[in-house]
Amino acid sequence: MPALPTFPAYYTLADKLGWWALRAVGVAVLVFLLLPILVIVPLSFSASSFLAYPMPGWSLQWYENLFAAEEWGRAARNSFIVAPAATLIATVLGTLTAVGLARVQFPGKGLLMSLLIAPMVVPIVVVGVACYLFFARIGLSDSYVGLIVVHAALGAPFVVTTVLATLQGFNHNLVRASLSLGASPVETFFRVTLPVIAPGVISGALFAFATSFDEVVVTLFIAGPEQVTLPRQMFTGIRENINPTIAAVATLLTLFTTGLMLVLEWIRGRRL
Numbered sequence: 001m002p003a004l005p006t007f008p009a010y011y012t013l014a015d016k017l018g019w020w021a022l023r024a025v026g027v028a029v030l031v032f033l034l035l036p037i038l039v040i041v042p043l044s045f046s047a048s049s050f051l052a053y054p055m056p057g058w059s060l061q062w063y064e065n066l067f068a069a070e071e072w073g074r075a076a077r078n079s080f081i082v083a084p085a086a087t088l089i090a091t092v093l094g095t096l097t098a099v100g101l102a103r104v105q106f107p108g109k110g111l112l113m114s115l116l117i118a119p120m121v122v123p124i125v126v127v128g129v130a131c132y133l134f135f136a137r138i139g140l141s142d143s144y145v146g147l148i149v150v151h152a153a154l155g156a157p158f159v160v161t162t163v164l165a166t167l168q169g170f171n172h173n174l175v176r177a178s179l180s181l182g183a184s185p186v187e188t189f190f191r192v193t194l195p196v197i198a199p200g201v202i203s204g205a206l207f208a209f210a211t212s213f214d215e216v217v218v219t220l221f222i223a224g225p226e227q228v229t230l231p232r233q234m235f236t237g238i239r240e241n242i243n244p245t246i247a248a249v250a251t252l253l254t255l256f257t258t259g260l261m262l263v264l265e266w267i268r269g270r271r272l
Contacts, residue, residue, distance in 0.1 A: 037250075041247070041254070046058070046059065046244050047059040047061070049243055051246075051247060062244040062247065065245050071228075072230075074226075075229055075232070078228060079229040079230045082227070083151070083213040085148045086148045086152040090151075090154075093159075094157070094158070094204055095163050095204070097156075097160050098159070099163070099193065101164065117161065118157075119153055120157045124217045127154070128220065131218060132221040135222060142223065142224030143224070144227055147218075147219065147222050152212075154215060154218070155207065155212055156208065158204050158211065159208055160204070162204035163197055166196075167197060170193070170197065174196070175193060178192045207264075210257060213229075213256075214253070215231065216232055219231065220235070230249065234249055
């Protein structure tokens with residue numbers, strides 16, 4: 001059994017009760033958030049054609065249907081085309097932006113930061129409508145390019161914020177020393193700056209990838225029939241013909257996203 005916490009001598013009974021109450025509330029909120037996921041996972045192994053309890057039996061037929069269906073295979077392929085491409089663009093642009101912002105001070109820097117992180121706070125429906133109206137005029141709607149550009153714009157703020165947080169503790173004397181020893185700015189970036197901020201860059205890239213991989217609203221506005229991603233295919237399936245295949249996809253996506261978060265925590269642990 002885990003050891004009980006040891007409280008400082010100055011803790012009163014009310015402090016101890018508050019400590020336990022705070023953790024009890026935290027556990028309750030966590031269970032409340034995880035319960036829908038825990039409920040949907042067994043349904044992906046149901047022998048029934050409906051999402052309902054009690055289940056008549058156990059079966060892998062919905063996973064077989066998932067991997068055999070052409071529409072699901074096309075959606076998975078599109079997701080693994082769009083998300084990595086958008087992540088690469090968001091990571092490169094976000095990292096360079098964060099490094100530039102950390103090095104200089106200028107009037108309006110706060111306003112620029114607000115504009116850069118706007119995709120994180122603007123309602124996603126507004127982003128979808130605006131992108132559709134703009135891309136339709138320049139011929140980028142119903143295209144991979146338009147979808148990748150929008151997903152990169154949605155993921156870049158995560159890279160900017162995580163890299164900026166990493167740069168808060170960066171010793172800029174290292175850059176000056178490298179330049180004074182004859183290294184070029186590009187060489188200094190790749191051999192001095194980037195290794196130090198790599199955990200922040202990787203964390204931002206993982207957030208950008210997860211944002212792109214799970215995004216559905218903008219995809220509904222921008223993507224055509226050939227650019228359907230997994231979240232959009234799930235939305236279509238729920239709207240038109242719901243069956244436990246949706247539960248199978250949701251289970252796999254949950255495992256995939258959980259794996260990304262575990263990698264992120266491992267990176268943070270190594271950083272500390």
